[in-house]
Amino acid sequence: MTQSTAIEPVFNRLLQVAVEVFAECGFREATVREICSRANVNVASVNYYFRSKEALYSQALAFAFRETNRLYPQDAALDKSLPPEQRLAVFINNFLHKLLDDSQLGLHSKLIAREIADPTNALDDMMETAIVPQIALLEDIIRQIIKEPVDKVVVQRYLLSIFGQCLMFKHSRSIIDRLYPNLIADAAAIQASAEHIAQFSLAALSRLTLPKEQTTP
Amino acid sequence: MTQSTAIEPVFNRLLQVAVEVFAECGFREATVREICSRANVNVASVNYYFRSKEALYSQALAFAFRETNRLYPQDAALDKSLPPEQRLAVFINNFLHKLLDDSQLGLHSKLIAREIADPTNALDDMMETAIVPQIALLEDIIRQIIKEPVDKVVVQRYLLSIFGQCLMFKHSRSIIDRLYPNLIADAAAIQASAEHIAQFSLAALSRLTLPKEQTTP
DNA sequence: AATAATTTTAAACAACTGTTTAATACAAGC
DNA sequence: GCTTGTATTAAACAGTTGTTTAAAATTATT
Numbered sequence: 082m083t084q085s086t087a088i089e090p091v092f093n094r095l096l097q098v099a100v101e102v103f104a105e106c107g108f109r110e111a112t113v114r115e116i117c118s119r120a121n122v123n124v125a126s127v128n129y130y131f132r133s134k135e136a137l138y139s140q141a142l143a144f145a146f147r148e149t150n151r152l153y154p155q156d157a158a159l160d161k162s163l164p165p166e167q168r169l170a171v172f173i174n175n176f177l178h179k180l181l182d183d184s185q186l187g188l189h190s191k192l193i194a195r196e197i198a199d200p201t202n203a204l205d206d207m208m209e210t211a212i213v214p215q216i217a218l219l220e221d222i223i224r225q226i227i228k229e230p231v232d233k234v235v236v237q238r239y240l241l242s243i244f245g246q247c248l249m250f251k252h253s254r255s256i257i258d259r260l261y262p263n264l265i266a267d268a269a270a271i272q273a274s275a276e277h278i279a280q281f282s283l284a285a286l287s288r289l290t291l292p293k294e295q296t297t298p
Numbered sequence: 299m300t301q302s303t304a305i306e307p308v309f310n311r312l313l314q315v316a317v318e319v320f321a322e323c324g325f326r327e328a329t330v331r332e333i334c335s336r337a338n339v340n341v342a343s344v345n346y347y348f349r350s351k352e353a354l355y356s357q358a359l360a361f362a363f364r365e366t367n368r369l370y371p372q373d374a375a376l377d378k379s380l381p382p383e384q385r386l387a388v389f390i391n392n393f394l395h396k397l398l399d400d401s402q403l404g405l406h407s408k409l410i411a412r413e414i415a416d417p418t419n420a421l422d423d424m425m426e427t428a429i430v431p432q433i434a435l436l437e438d439i440i441r442q443i444i445k446e447p448v449d450k451v452v453v454q455r456y457l458l459s460i461f462g463q464c465l466m467f468k469h470s471r472s473i474i475d476r477l478y479p480n481l482i483a484d485a486a487a488i489q490a491s492a493e494h495i496a497q498f499s500l501a502a503l504s505r506l507t508l509p510k511e512q513t514t515p
Numbered sequence: 516a517a518t519a520a521t522t523t524t525a526a527a528c529a530a531c532t533g534t535t536t537a538a539t540a541c542a543a544g545c
Numbered sequence: 546g547c548t549t550g551t552a553t554t555a556a557a558c559a560g561t562t563g564t565t566t567a568a569a570a571t572t573a574t575t
Contacts, residue, residue: 091522107416109327113563123524128564198415199324200472208476216477237478238494245466246459252469253461255417259425260433261454277455284505285498308552330533340554345534 092130094120099141100148104192108138108201139203142196145189146211152189153179158218165225166283172222173247173282174275176215180251181271194251219243226283227290239286246278309347311337316358317365321409325355325418356420359413362406363428370396376435382442383500389439390464390499391492393432397468398488411468436460443500444507456503463495 089097098120102111113134117124131137157163158172180190193211196204223239224231250257250265257264264270306314315337319328330351334341348354374380374388397407410428413421440456441448467474467482474481481487 107324107326109324112561114561123522124563125524125565126522129522134563195416197472198469199412204472205476208473212473213477234478237481238491239498241466241474241478241481242463242495242498244470245463247462248470249458249462249465252415253465255414255421256425256429257458259422260430261451261458264454264458274455278459280506281456281459281502285502288501288505289497329531331531340552341533342535342554343552346552351533 091120091122091126095122095126095130095137096141096144099137100145100192101188103138103141104145104188104195107195107199108135135202138201139206142192142203142207143210145192146207149179149189149193150211155218158222165222168222169226169243169283170276170279172219173243173279174272176247177250177271177275177278178268180247181254181265190251194248198252216240223286226286229290231290239282242285243278243282246281250274308337308339308343312339312343312347312354313358313361316354317362317409318405320355320358321362321405321412324412324416325352352419355418356423359409359420359424360427362409363424366396366406366410367428372435382439385439386443386460386500387493387496389436390460390496391489393464394467394488394492394495395485397464398471398482407468411465415469433457440503443503446507448507456499459502460495460499463498467491 098116102116102119113127114124117126127134127137131140153175155172155175158168158175196207219240220236223236264274315333319333319336330344331341334343344351344354348357370392372389372392413424436457437453440453481491
């Protein structure tokens with residue numbers, strides 16, 4: 082009696098379940114036995130298919146990235162023909178949904194956020210593959226919004242201000258859920274939050290980069 | 299031969315070392331043996347003075363809060379006679395330093411940030427004692443800045459935008475250190491970041507709350 | 516059909532975990 | 546000095562961890 086309920090081979094099943102469990106528990110608290118149990122495979126399978134628990138984690142992380150980018154492609158944000166303000170709004174909305182989606186898709190970003198908050202050796206690989214491109218895209222959008230050329234470090238600061246507003250919903254979710262539970266209730270609420278962040282950021286950008294004109298009427 | 303090098307009694311030494319180790323490793327990865335080893339006490343001491351590892355963690359967290367508020371009091375931000383814009387700047391600067399100080403003081407906030415990102419049962423106590431007052435203070439400042447009365451949820455959103463920009467430096471520090479290592483290099487750099495956040499937020503607030511006047515010249 | 520290669524299994528491994536125990540050392544009180 | 550209560554200790558406990566092993570089952574190859 083083989084327990085393989087799915088057509089999926091053991092390797093893939095392990096990978097998917099690993100994302101699930103690592104996202105829930107983190108690397109250390111997650112146990113190989115729990116992963117194997119949920120995947121309906123023997124305990125030894127992890128060491129057979131992947132070399133070790135750590136190698137499985139590494140591959141699960143990479144897999145999570147591939148999945149998020151597959152499920153939430155950011156075509157519209159990439160479209161340079163759109164006005165940059167709109168690109169920013171699309172970027173933020175997409176990013177926030179990617180972060181906060183609680184469905185199975187959301188597990189992937191949960192795992193990623195965990196890796197950022199408490200990095201392992203796997204973070205360095207993650208940087209180049211997934212994070213740097215995102216950063217570059219947002220940098221590009223910001224530069225388009227503030228038309229005049231500005232110092233590199235200024236763009237960095239704007240970028241962090243925008244990213245910070247988004248990531249807060251992920252990293253401090255435990256607090257937001259307790260204080261303002263209705264802010265992340267559903268997809269509509271998430272979109273409303275995204276719109277606020279876009280508005281807030283665009284307001285700041287326009288005010289800060291149109292210099293020396295009408296501070297207060 | 300008793301190893302008690304310090305005058306501090308065992309109880310206090312355990313508490314201080316616990317903050318250190320829990321901040322470095324998190325609750326689960328931290329081991330009782332490591333804590334006792336660093337405190338130069340026997341392994342059984344944790345269960346003798348505190349009931350369990352979990353109870354020690356809970357007390358260490360409370361201790362960390364007391365220490366941060368003792369070392370970084372926010373008198374200036376509380377001073378209602380100051381103009382609210384200045385209060386905001388002081389609040390952000392103080393908050394950011396509290397978060398990012400790498401000296402021994404910084405360990406406390408590291409532990410707290412960890413608890414927020416990956417909460418245990420101890421979070422609920424933490425909310426009322428330490429977080430709600432901070433939130434209330436910032437809410438008050440925001441309301442003063444936008445003079446007209448606004449909807450509660452609007453204030454919440456502004457608040458999260460400001461907090462988010464600050465917390466990003468803490469929760470995504472691993473990434474910032476890799477991308478823009480000079481942004482958190484020293485106290486001056488931290489202050490510069492704080493000033494940016496204050497400027498950015500004030501710009502957004504003034505633009506968003508002075509409606510229907512000169513959008514673009 | 517027989518052989519070879521791969522996959523799956525249960526059991527054991529050694530290391531580490533938080534906690535308990537029971538003996539010892541130490542101090543204070545009378 | 547002796548007793549009492551507290552503090553400290555080394556050792557052991559029972560449970561869990563990631564990993565290995567060697568046999569069994571399955572699949573692929575000839």
